[in-house]
Amino acid sequence: MTKAERRERSLALYETIAKLKDPEECCRFFEDLCTPVELRSMEQRFDVAVYLQQGLVYLDILERTGASSATISRVRRAMLDNGAGGVMRDVILRSGLDKREVPPVPQETQESTVEEVECSN
DSSP: OOHHHHHHHHHHHHHHHTTOSSHHHHHHHHHHHHHHHHOOOOOHHHHHHHHTTTTTHHHHHHHHHHHOOHHHHHHHHHHHHTTTTTTTHHHHHHHGGSSSSOOOSSSOOOOSSSOOOOOOO
């Protein structure tokens, strides 16, 4: 498969994602497409991006998400270097996630506290 063919196939994926009708359908789509580990990895990176945009420091982000300092650094670098044109930052700002109050770190877990969509089975 040529690079152009791969790009066309990738574009088809992104066009399909853009046509999903609501968060519930999006959630089900990604559950079908990805493994639980892949989903958690994407969710964790998004959580890291939100916390970075909120101004949290690495240690606080690590405590809230369990992300490694390398992951936090990669997300930060992508955001500072405008990654794919600054889209992540724009989406976070547009959604208002940067303004949400940062809850304290849960004592029983170190899971992400960014609001998640519950998928019904």
